[in-house]
Amino acid sequence: MTARHALLDQLVEASTGARVVRQWPLADGCVGRVVGLELSDGERLVAKTADGPAGGLKLEGFMLGYLKRHSRLPVPRVLHADDHLLLMEMLHGGGRLDGESQRQAAEIVAHLHGVTGPAYGFERDTVIGGLPQPNPWSDDWVGFFADHRLRHMAEAARREGQLPGHLADRVDKLAATLGRWIDAPAAPALIHGDLWTGNVLVDQGRISGFVDPAIYYADPEIELAFSTLFGTFGQPFFERYQEIRPLSPGFFEARRDLYNLYPLLVHVRLFGGGYVNSVARLLERFGA
Numbered sequence: 001m002t003a004r005h006a007l008l009d010q011l012v013e014a015s016t017g018a019r020v021v022r023q024w025p026l027a028d029g030c031v032g033r034v035v036g037l038e039l040s041d042g043e044r045l046v047a048k049t050a051d052g053p054a055g056g057l058k059l060e061g062f063m064l065g066y067l068k069r070h071s072r073l074p075v076p077r078v079l080h081a082d083d084h085l086l087l088m089e090m091l092h093g094g095g096r097l098d099g100e101s102q103r104q105a106a107e108i109v110a111h112l113h114g115v116t117g118p119a120y121g122f123e124r125d126t127v128i129g130g131l132p133q134p135n136p137w138s139d140d141w142v143g144f145f146a147d148h149r150l151r152h153m154a155e156a157a158r159r160e161g162q163l164p165g166h167l168a169d170r171v172d173k174l175a176a177t178l179g180r181w182i183d184a185p186a187a188p189a190l191i192h193g194d195l196w197t198g199n200v201l202v203d204q205g206r207i208s209g210f211v212d213p214a215i216y217y218a219d220p221e222i223e224l225a226f227s228t229l230f231g232t233f234g235q236p237f238f239e240r241y242q243e244i245r246p247l248s249p250g251f252f253e254a255r256r257d258l259y260n261l262y263p264l265l266v267h268v269r270l271f272g273g274g275y276v277n278s279v280a281r282l283l284e285r286f287g288a
Contacts, residue, residue, distance in 0.1 A: 008049060008085075012037060015080040015087055016045075023047075036090060046076065048086040056127055057086040063126060063213045064088065071112050071190060074209045091209035093201030099236040104207045105200060106233070106240035109223070113245060115190040117217035120144045128194055128214035129270050131156070135216045142182050145222070145262075146175035153265035162272050163265070167280055171261070174288035181254045181286075188217035195223050197232045221251055225259035257282055 009020045018039040026034040026046065037045045050057050061081020067073045076088035095101070121144060122135035134152055138144040154171035157163035192199070193214030201209040224241070227233040241247075261282055267275040 008035070008047060011080075011085050012039070012045070012047065012087060015085075016043075018043065044090040045079065046088050046090050050084055056130060057081060058083050059124075059127060060212070061086050061088070062124075063215050064211075066215060067112075067190075067192070067210075067213060071115050073108060073112050073192065074207065075213070076209060076211065091201050091211075092203035093208055095202030095204060095206075097197065097200060097202055097232070098205065101202050101205055101207055102233055102237040103240040106237045107244065108207060108210075109192075109195070110241050110244040112192065113189040113220035113223070116187040117190060118188070120188045120217055120219075121148070122216040126193070126214055126216060129266055131266060131269055133193075133214060133216070141184055141188070141219050142178050145182070145219070145259075146178055149262045150175045150265065153262060153269065157265055157269045160269060162268050163276060163279070167276070167283065170283045170288045171265070171279075174261070174283060174286055177286075177288075178258065181250070181258055182219075183248075185219040185221070189220040191215065191218050191220060191223040193218075193223070195227045195232065196230050200232065219259075220245070221247070221255055222259040222262070224251070225256040226263050228256060229260050229263055257285065 005023065008023070012018075012020050016039060018041045020037050021040050022038040024036050026036050033049050035047050035049075037047055039045065048057055048060070058081050061078045064075045064078050065081075067075045068077065074091070076091055078086070078088045080087040097105070119137040119139050120141045121137040125135050126133045131153075134148045136148065138148075150171055154163060154168045158165055158168040192210055193216060194212055195210075199210060199212045200207065201211065224238075224247070227237070261279065264275055264279050264282065268279060
């Protein structure tokens, strides 16, 4: 047994009162290492560990707990969360998002978007893909999206050398004209914030859970837009979603791509490469 395994076993036993009898690697995430655990009482858990003091795991535990308390979104129950260890129940997954599970997901997400807040933003800053996501409260959605999503992420990418300066300037130019396409939503809606295939768990054709949130109160269309960027959800999802929460005209024609500029900028910071070209093409489309 390695020293790392022994330390994890000690932390888990202190948190649950049960011994770890088996552990196996699951993945390496943006924040830390992820392993599956089987305990002496038969329970199976997921443990995320991190060596640094950044506090991303504690924040992730907070966000999962917030969703559990304030919505019906199926998320893992958190047993322990601190800067170095996040311990949560193991939800079964590995299935494919077919038409029926997409329709079920639409019902779940539509209900989540029915949870409203006092303003846009959140009570604390969050993260997306491990990157800081500022959430100051604002009554102005368009201004919030311009300043604390597009400009924030573009300037960070410029500072890090991931986004050329002239493209960051064009993001700023587009941010100043968002009102041409985006109106104030009906109300600030609670969103998961990072809704892509890897964060949606399917088991035996049914949605079993959602993981790795990046929550705040927003125009729910920003969530729907991201769900199309990498093909997470398609026609079955949107047909069912609109039966519950109809979309205003213009979403698929314009607003979807505008909102997807934000996750594209996130991916520029995380991965660079072709995502810079995607940002440039989108800016060109909207005349920036």
